[in-house]
Amino acid sequence: MDNIHQVEVVIHVDEVLSDDHQASLVSKLQGRDGVEGARFTPGREHLMVIDYDSNKLHTSDVLGYVKQEHVNAELIGI
Secondary structure, eight states, X not given: OOOOOEEEXXXXXXXXXXXXXXXXXXXXXXXXXXXXXXXXXXXXXXEEEEEEETTTOOHHHHHHHHXXXXXXXXXXXX
């Protein structure tokens, strides 16, 4: 049994993303090893909540994954 240390991070996305772009970003993030879940906050489409395993990733890794998808973003909370 894996010993998962799940952490939740909030990321602010600077630009307005279309529904398709949001869905694509969420799908790509959830495909990354160590990312347990990702979602945009309803009514606050600039905020993403990403759950990840802190044994596998650091917060900077998660933010880097978002930026690798050509999205301008900043970490705003853990």
